[in-house]
Amino acid sequence: MKPQQRQLLRLVAAIHQRYSQRRPADMAIIDLPEELWSLCGNSIRRMQKAHRRGWLLAAARERTLLMNRMAQLQDELAIQMANLRNTMANLRTASGAELYHDLRSLEEEFETVLYSSPDKTLSAHTEPIRLDGVYLGPFEIRLDWQGLPDHHHYEVIATDPQPASSNEDVTHPHVSSRQLCEGDGTAAIRRALKEGRLADFFLIVANLLRTYNSSSPYVSLDDWEGVRCADCDTLVVGDDRYCCDKCEAAICADCSRSCEQCSDYFCYQCLDECVGCGGSVCRNCLWECGQCAKAFCESCLHDNQCNTCREQEKEEQDDIETTTGSVSAHAHTSI
Amino acid sequence: MRILFINNDGAGFADFIEVESGTTVAKLFAERIHGNPNDYLIRVNRQPAAADQVLQAGDRVSFTPSKIEGAH
Numbered sequence: 001m002k003p004q005q006r007q008l009l010r011l012v013a014a015i016h017q018r019y020s021q022r023r024p025a026d027m028a029i030i031d032l033p034e035e036l037w038s039l040c041g042n043s044i045r046r047m048q049k050a051h052r053r054g055w056l057l058a059a060a061r062e063r064t065l066l067m068n069r070m071a072q073l074q075d076e077l078a079i080q081m082a083n084l085r086n087t088m089a090n091l092r093t094a095s096g097a098e099l100y101h102d103l104r105s106l107e108e109e110f111e112t113v114l115y116s117s118p119d120k121t122l123s124a125h126t127e128p129i130r131l132d133g134v135y136l137g138p139f140e141i142r143l144d145w146q147g148l149p150d151h152h153h154y155e156v157i158a159t160d161p162q163p164a165s166s167n168e169d170v171t172h173p174h175v176s177s178r179q180l181c182e183g184d185g186t187a188a189i190r191r192a193l194k195e196g197r198l199a200d201f202f203l204i205v206a207n208l209l210r211t212y213n214s215s216s217p218y219v220s221l222d223d224w225e226g227v228r229c230a231d232c233d234t235l236v237v238g239d240d241r242y243c244c245d246k247c248e249a250a251i252c253a254d255c256s257r258s259c260e261q262c263s264d265y266f267c268y269q270c271l272d273e274c275v276g277c278g279g280s281v282c283r284n285c286l287w288e289c290g291q292c293a294k295a296f297c298e299s300c301l302h303d304n305q306c307n308t309c310r311e312q313e314k315e316e317q318d319d320i321e322t323t324t325g326s327v328s329a330h331a332h333t334s335i
Numbered sequence: 336m337r338i339l340f341i342n343n344d345g346a347g348f349a350d351f352i353e354v355e356s357g358t359t360v361a362k363l364f365a366e367r368i369h370g371n372p373n374d375y376l377i378r379v380n381r382q383p384a385a386a387d388q389v390l391q392a393g394d395r396v397s398f399t400p401s402k403i404e405g406a407h
Contacts, residue, residue, distance in 0.1 A: 092349060105381035174405030183406035184345075191347035200343055203376060203399050213404035 008103060011115050011122070016096040018148045019196045033076040040069045093149070094196030102199035109203060111138070120146045124202045125159065129172070131212040132221045136172055137162050141205045143198070152193045156180045156209065164219035165237075166227040166250075172209060173217030173224075180205065183213060231255035231268045246270040246282065261285035261297055276300030276307060336392035342367065343399040344375075354390060361386035368398055376401055 043066035050059035137160035158171035230249035242256035291309035
């Protein structure tokens with residue numbers, strides 16, 4: 001037997017063992033009516049006691065109670081039995097041979113299939129995927145089989161990542177941070193893993209990756225290679241993309257404006273206007289006039305005052321001086 | 336005759352079913368799936384199968400949609 005074949009058989013045996021030990025999960029759904037059983041026991045004891053002491057009415061009452069409780073017990077058991085029958089009928093578990101053939105078939109369905117014994121993972125690699133003309137590269141579907149069949153965990157890893165330019169965690173319209181949002185495939189994936197149909201699991205996931213649902217992506221393929229300008233909402237690609245130095249929003253070349261004082265680039269929201277000269281100035285380069293508290297650029301303020309306030313103050317000063325002069329002349333004349 | 340039938344569409348289904356002797360892949364598809372066979376990966380005993388392939392007792396037949404929509 002070739003080493004690879006031996007490795008595969010060992011893997012099949014290990015995974016099959018997980019499925020064979022499913023019993024605790026099945027038992028969890030069986031909820032035996034133990035409390036009702038115990039109440040029946042109490043009724044029997046009370047009925048016997050009443051008979052011993054000759055309390056005929058009490059014995060009759062306990063008998064009626066016991067019959068009601070036994071009927072309830074019967075109903076409860078019938079429900080539990082139906083649930084159990086239903087579970088057994090609907091959930092089949094792959095045999096060791098089926099698991100083996102499933103894993104062998106993966107080698108025909110996928111470009112690469114890898115088994116990692118230390119990590120207890122099983123991986124299938126897709127072909128490079130292109131959706132609506134956007135190249136997304138190949139993906140590795142890595143199944144951690146340790147928790148099977150009741151707890152499954154798998155990752156979808158871009159092996160030649162071509163993430164959305166707006167979010168590097170999104171490597172596929174339906175994959176973010178290696179997690180696939182299964183959408184319509186959710187139930188089928190869960191069922192395949194529950195039943196040990198591992199080839200079906202990989203096929204369903206691969207087909208999800210080969211499909212684009214334009215109504216519910218993490219990032220739309222239309223926006224894959226660019227980002228929307230925060231100001232005008234047009235798509236910005238590559239060198240045309242600017243970034244607001246304050247809020248870091250992406251903006252297009254047409255919408256990016258520089259502060260007339262510091263020359264940094266800002267979006268529309270982060271630039272203000274100097275009340276004095278009307279120039280576009282960022283908030284770091286705006287200062288309040290000490291008098292009127294309006295915002296001005298550095299060029300429009302002198303000694304912490306805007307031109308208007310300064311002129312006003314000068315006029316007031318002149319007025320005072322003129323008034324003082326005339327009062328003094330008048331006083332002089334009077335003397 | 337009895338075959339293992341797997342439908343990976345929707346909620347998923349996998350169980351043994353009875354089919355008439357001489358049933359082809361196309362006939363089973365028409366009976367069990369409402370859709371276009373071109374939109375499915377059709378496998379018999381894990382191998383691609385032709386529409387006119389006649390099923391045998393004990394066959395494992397699976398229909399997996401080739402387009403399954405994810406979400407976010």
